[in-house]
Amino acid sequence: MAWTWFHKLASPPHVYRVAGRLTPWLAWPAALLIGAGLIGGLVLAPPDYQQGDGYRILYVHAPSAWMSLMVYTTMAVAAAIGLIWRMKVAHAVAASCAPIGASFTFAALVTGSLWGAPMWGTYWQWDPRLTSELILLFLYLGYMGLRSAFEEVQRADRVSAVLAIVGVVNVPIIHYSVIWWNSLHQAPSVMRLGEPTMPLPMLVPLLMMLLGFTLFFGALLLVRLRGEVLSRERAASWISAAVRP
Amino acid sequence: MSALSAARLMLARDLKLAFRKRSQLVQPLAFFAIVTTLFPLGVSPELTRLKPMAAGVVWAAALLSSLLALELLFRDDAQDGTLEQYALCGRSLTWLLAAKTAAHWLLTGLPLALMAPLAGLALGAPAAAVPGIVASVAVGTVALSLIGAIGAALTLGIRRSGALLSLLTLPLEIPVLIFGARATELAIDGTAYGAPLQLLAALAVLGLTLAPLAASAAVRINLE
Numbered sequence: 025m026a027w028t029w030f031h032k033l034a035s036p037p038h039v040y041r042v043a044g045r046l047t048p049w050l051a052w053p054a055a056l057l058i059g060a061g062l063i064g065g066l067v068l069a070p071p072d073y074q075q076g077d078g079y080r081i082l083y084v085h086a087p088s089a090w091m092s093l094m095v096y097t098t099m100a101v102a103a104a105i106g107l108i109w110r111m112k113v114a115h116a117v118a119a120s121c122a123p124i125g126a127s128f129t130f131a132a133l134v135t136g137s138l139w140g141a142p143m144w145g146t147y148w149q150w151d152p153r154l155t156s157e158l159i160l161l162f163l164y165l166g167y168m169g170l171r172s173a174f175e176e177v178q179r180a181d182r183v184s185a186v187l188a189i190v191g192v193v194n195v196p197i198i199h200y201s202v203i204w205w206n207s208l209h210q211a212p213s214v215m216r217l218g219e220p221t222m223p224l225p226m227l228v229p230l231l232m233m234l235l236g237f238t239l240f241f242g243a244l245l246l247v248r249l250r251g252e253v254l255s256r257e258r259a260a261s262w263i264s265a266a267v268r269p
Numbered sequence: 270m271s272a273l274s275a276a277r278l279m280l281a282r283d284l285k286l287a288f289r290k291r292s293q294l295v296q297p298l299a300f301f302a303i304v305t306t307l308f309p310l311g312v313s314p315e316l317t318r319l320k321p322m323a324a325g326v327v328w329a330a331a332l333l334s335s336l337l338a339l340e341l342l343f344r345d346d347a348q349d350g351t352l353e354q355y356a357l358c359g360r361s362l363t364w365l366l367a368a369k370t371a372a373h374w375l376l377t378g379l380p381l382a383l384m385a386p387l388a389g390l391a392l393g394a395p396a397a398a399v400p401g402i403v404a405s406v407a408v409g410t411v412a413l414s415l416i417g418a419i420g421a422a423l424t425l426g427i428r429r430s431g432a433l434l435s436l437l438t439l440p441l442e443i444p445v446l447i448f449g450a451r452a453t454e455l456a457i458d459g460t461a462y463g464a465p466l467q468l469l470a471a472l473a474v475l476g477l478t479l480a481p482l483a484a485s486a487a488v489r490i491n492l493e
Contacts, residue, residue: 162440163440166437166440169433169437170423170424173427173430174427179490179493186486190441191441198441198444205451
């Protein structure tokens with residue numbers, strides 16, 4: 025009997041309703057935090073003594089890079105829950121995560137290379153963190169490719185869940201082997217960002233952006249999840265009642 | 270019959286079947302030779318320019334040809350329904366797939382390891398580097414076969430899965446490439462290559478413990 029709430033939580037109509045109701049509660053704080061963080065980071069924070077104003081792209085780059093890993097972890101956890109407890113909604117969550125995570129990864133790559141243009145003098149450097157971010161993008165693309173290769177949703181769910189779990193075991197190995205590879209092949213030319221030496225007026229907007237991006241991901245996930253639930257349950261009878269204007 | 274003896278029978282069967290179709294065994298090796306030939310033609314015939322990139326070329330070619338050979342791993346058994354019988358026969362599917370992967374390594378990884386020094390020598394590696402190249406490719410292809418088995422099992426139900434299979438497996442194989450190429454490079458330079466070789470062996474052992482489990486889970490889902 026203790027589990028009835030769990031099953032109710034996981035039922036598609038309930039998820040659809042709750043996700044719809046929760047979305048503004050995440051979206052508005054996200055908008056406020058990102059807005060305040062942008063003003064704080066782009067206007068109020070002092071320029072860096074070495075990088076001038078160029079470092080400010082950090083306020084988009086670091087949260088995107090952080091989200092790219094967090095979304096992958098979320099996706100793998102949701103996929104594992106779906107695989108182990110055969111919970112359909114968890115698979116829908118994993119499916120909704122992938123395009124969002126791939127977009128954050130892409131954003132982190134683009135902002136990293138834009139930052140690199142004035143700082144390194146080149147748009148692309150085989151910096152370990154950029155390289156492992158690129159590999160992460162390939163992992164996302166493989167996951168989405170595998171998912172789209174199946175006609176049947178249930179099979180796509182379960183096969184791609186195995187891939188997500190294999191991937192999450194591999195992500196730390198890939199990350200550290202890339203760092204190891206790089207430290208042998210080129211001298212560390214990158215100045216470190218985000219060290220704890222960062223002064224408070226720079227750090228506070230960054231933390232606001234991190235929290236804002238996390239909430240933004242939550243809101244996006246809920247919106248996508250509703251779409252995913254609708255498309256999966258399109259034959260069910262509750263749909264017509266739920267989406268009637 | 271224990272799981273282990275069933276696995277041994279599976280290994281013998283796969284080897285016997287493979288030796289009846291020898292051309293399939295030679296193809297990945299010929300592919301490996303062609304890919305390594307492309308680099309001198311595309312870059313420069315001078316050994317002084319080829320030698321610094323020899324390790325990378327050997328490993329990129331080994332990765333690609335092991336990928337090419339992966340399609341052979343489960344395809345025939347999946348098409349004629351044999352794989353379904355393995356899943357239903359009551360023996361541990363994990364052990365059976367581990368045996369299939371072992372056969373696959375014996376048929377593709379080991380010949381590649383024996384052929385890699387030839388490519389290395391042709392690209393300017395000294396003769397003293399031969400044991401290092403053989404060891405690193407032999408250990409590395411164990412990990413490649415195991416990771417590839419997961420990819421092949423995941424894409425079992427998909428027709429024309431070649432491009433997808435490479436998109437799935439190559440990112441997962443990057444640590445093997447890094448440590449393998451490093452070990453080969455150190456061997457070519459004539460320095461101690463023990464450290465990356467041991468890391469490579471660690472990857473192979475990790476794959477040995479986890480990959481057959483993931484592959485059998487994927488096969489079962491695809492057979493449902």
